[in-house]
Amino acid sequence: MKKFRLTFYVFIFIILHLVSWGSSFSIFDVSTEDFNTCIESNSINDTTISQLILTPTNSSFESVWQARINNLKFIQPTTLDHPSSPLQPTKPKFKPFSSAPRNSDVNVTSRTAWVQTGALLGELYYAISQKTNTLYFPAGICPTVGIGGYLSGGGYGNLVRKYGLGADHALDIRFVDVNGNILDRKSMGEDLFWALRGGGGGSFGIILAWKVGLVPVPEIVTVFRKNVTLEQNGTDIFYKYQYVAPRIDRDLTMRVQILSMLIENTTTKTIRMSFDGLYLGRMDTLLSLLDKRFPELNLTSASCEEVTMVQSSLVLGEPQYTSSTPTAMLANRTGIVRPWNSKQKSDYVRTPIPKSGLRKIWKKMFENDMTEMLMMYTFGGKMEEYADTALPYPHRAGVLYQVLKDVGFRDQTSDTTPVSLKRIEWLRSLEKLLEPYVSKNPREAYLNYNDLDLGVESDTYAEASVWGERYWKRANFKRLIRIKARVDPDNFFRHPQSIPIFSTSVSDM
Ligand SMILES: Cc1cc2nc3c(=O)[nH]c(=O)nc-3n(C[C@H](O)[C@H](O)[C@H](O)COP(=O)(O)OP(=O)(O)OC[C@H]3O[C@@H](n4cnc5c(N)ncnc54)[C@H](O)[C@@H]3O)c2cc1C
Numbered sequence: 472m473k474k475f476r477l478t479f480y481v482f483i484f485i486i487l488h489l490v491s492w493g494s495s496f497s498i499f500d501v502s503t504e505d506f507n508t509c510i511e512s513n514s515i516n517d518t519t520i521s522q523l524i525l526t527p528t529n530s531s532f533e534s535v536w537q538a539r540i541n542n543l544k545f546i547q548p549t550t551l552d553h554p555s556s557p558l559q560p561t562k563p564k565f566k567p568f569s570s571a572p573r574n575s576d577v578n579v580t581s582r583t584a585w586v587q588t589g590a591l592l593g594e595l596y597y598a599i600s601q602k603t604n605t606l607y608f609p610a611g612i613c614p615t616v617g618i619g620g621y622l623s624g625g626g627y628g629n630l631v632r633k634y635g636l637g638a639d640h641a642l643d644i645r646f647v648d649v650n651g652n653i654l655d656r657k658s659m660g661e662d663l664f665w666a667l668r669g670g671g672g673g674s675f676g677i678i679l680a681w682k683v684g685l686v687p688v689p690e691i692v693t694v695f696r697k698n699v700t701l702e703q704n705g706t707d708i709f710y711k712y713q714y715v716a717p718r719i720d721r722d723l724t725m726r727v728q729i730l731s732m733l734i735e736n737t738t739t740k741t742i743r744m745s746f747d748g749l750y751l752g753r754m755d756t757l758l759s760l761l762d763k764r765f766p767e768l769n770l771t772s773a774s775c776e777e778v779t780m781v782q783s784s785l786v787l788g789e790p791q792y793t794s795s796t797p798t799a800m801l802a803n804r805t806g807i808v809r810p811w812n813s814k815q816k817s818d819y820v821r822t823p824i825p826k827s828g829l830r831k832i833w834k835k836m837f838e839n840d841m842t843e844m845l846m847m848y849t850f851g852g853k854m855e856e857y858a859d860t861a862l863p864y865p866h867r868a869g870v871l872y873q874v875l876k877d878v879g880f881r882d883q884t885s886d887t888t889p890v891s892l893k894r895i896e897w898l899r900s901l902e903k904l905l906e907p908y909v910s911k912n913p914r915e916a917y918l919n920y921n922d923l924d925l926g927v928e929s930d931t932y933a934e935a936s937v938w939g940e941r942y943w944k945r946a947n948f949k950r951l952i953r954i955k956a957r958v959d960p961d962n963f964f965r966h967p968q969s970i971p972i973f974s975t976s977v978s979d980m
Contacts, residue, residue: 572679577602582685583642584608588619588678593784593801599685600781600798606685607780609634612726614788614801622681623672624919625864627873629749629787632721632852634686638668638862643682648675649959666954666970669863670943671918674951674969675958688780693750693757694787694794695775697768700741702734706829708767709744712847713823715765717871721852722751723760729845731836740841742833746770749783812881814895816902816924817917818874818909819866820847828908835904839878839897840890846875863951865944866915874909875920876901899924918942918968927967935971942968 573589575598586595593614599607609630611621626637634640643656644667656664666675699705709727716725725748734741746768750757754775761770778786778794784801785792792800824832836843850870859865866873878894880886886895902924906914916922925942929935932952939948955962955970962972 575599577685579603579606579685582606583682584685585680585682586618587680588617590618591802591804592616592618592621593788596781596784597798597802600779604690604779604781605688607688608637608683609640609686610637612788614784618681619678620672620919622683623667623670623678624917625669625862626919627848627850629724629783630686630688630751631848631850631854632724633751635853635857636669636862636864637683638864639857640684640686641668641681642684645679645681646675647677647679649961649963653679662950662954663958666863666951669918669947670951670954670970671863671968673966674955674964676964689751690779691753691777692780692783693752693754693775693777694783695746695748695750695757695770697746697770697774699744699746699768700734701833702741704767705742705744706826706833708746709829710823710826711765711767712746713820713871716849717851719764720760723757724749724852725849727847729836729847730843731833731839731841733841740837742836747787749787753777812883812886813877813879814886814898815920816876816898816922817920818876818902818905819870819915819917820872820874820908821869821910822908823871824908831904832901835901838900839894842879842882842894843898843901844875844877844879846877848873848875859944860946860950863943863947864918865947866910866917870910870915873917874905875917876905913940913944915944916941921968923967925968929971930973932973932975935973938968939971 572587573591573594575584575586575590575595577584577599579602584595584599591614592610595608595610595618596614607630609628610616610618610626611628622638622641624638628637644654644659644664646654646659646663646667648654648659652658654663663675667678672678699708709729712725712727716723725746728745728747730743731740732743733739750760754772754777757775758770758772761768776786776794781798781801782794785796785798786794788801832845836845849872850866854870855868857867859867861867876898878898880888880891880894883891885891909915916925926934926938929937932949936945936948939951942948943951951970952973956972960972962969
């Protein structure tokens, strides 16, 4: 029995990474049906397992990691959730696994799709667009993000003001628990189903596939991009943005990308703000709406384009894509994979930052070496309708916008070079400077921008609450701990910021 249990655990570990990595390698391709058949029949044995050598020194280790993911932080040996034993099949075939675990089965009539967790968001968007132009899935901006981790953390995107989070539209899950049972929403119960929609990946078990609801979108939508610098009244425009964008018509979602740069042909720095957005309607309606509510932005037709919804994912998702890029590129992994090597931190703003505070932020940005980026992502709209406890993701009513703070290391060999470390220190000092202007008690953070600076692996609730309540707030964090204790009491599924297990009951905390 013990041997079986151990073999089973190894198998579960392998499946987790097959599901996660299968997306990039035909050798790892596994259909959900085959997984299910395989697990249900308990057909695993030591011979099957022994066909997989687990070794970080394997010659294709680097290529496996490089090709699987676009965030180079994951190739550091010390990284969060990095498997200690990358695996590599020693035989060219891995029967009975034969087809990719990244299919998106779209049903226009029922307005639903089953998406296997190896799929990237771009693949889902493309699959939907092959069947309809008037339905979509309200998910993230970058097409290279995986559906598995994205929905497990909640997931916001260009439709967040109209439809809320991606996880708000999850209808069912195919899930393997630590005992090898394959569960769906009904058999797992509403408690675990709640936890899986925002409690984070890697804490409860393995998700094989999500059933999601699709939402209506117009056949033609409008995208826009308007750049403004400090010399063009940027501070005043951003100040006004904070009041207008979270309260405007929910068909409009705007984000502001802010970075420092040199004024052309000078050595003087300025701040450039890029106001990008998606409007679920035609250009003329958008222009008259912004003319009334946000004339300071001075948006004209020259900065706008009417496109289909799937084209908007191209234009807003990847800087090198335009509306002329074939939409199939969303599903072309070799075309869209690019290194994303950066350190990120997040915050939520609930009260507009005064102009004096904005000027302090710009000044702080001038201290860095122009490798930083702040992305303000507007909330409000549909997000106001959800209680903080509706799902584990609690950053809902009252949030004006989410702040993503990022420093990049693309010009560095790693995130531990002296230059990279200096940038990380700068990011931490920015975090400190922002403290008076962002949410408090707790200072909220987005789980899907994992930040190990917040704390890791705690023995007591008091310790864990320092980071856990920032991601989930108290009520949700305690509920997640109770669910974790029930479904994975031996803490098999864990990483430095997974839901912890304590010796005392959470009700005593
Ligand atoms: C370039 C970029 C753009 C982004 N844009 C957005 C955005 O617009 N909106 C947004 O909300 N977030 C965004 N994010 C954050 C993103 O949601 C997280 O990085 C998310 O964790 C990515 O999921 P993944 O499956 O690609 O990553 P992975 O690293 O594979 O997984 C992340 C976590 O989920 C777990 N997990 C993955 N698959 C499964 C599974 N099948 N079963 C159980 N656990 C699983 C992993 O174990 C891990 O803990 C972005 C990130 C990047 C790098």
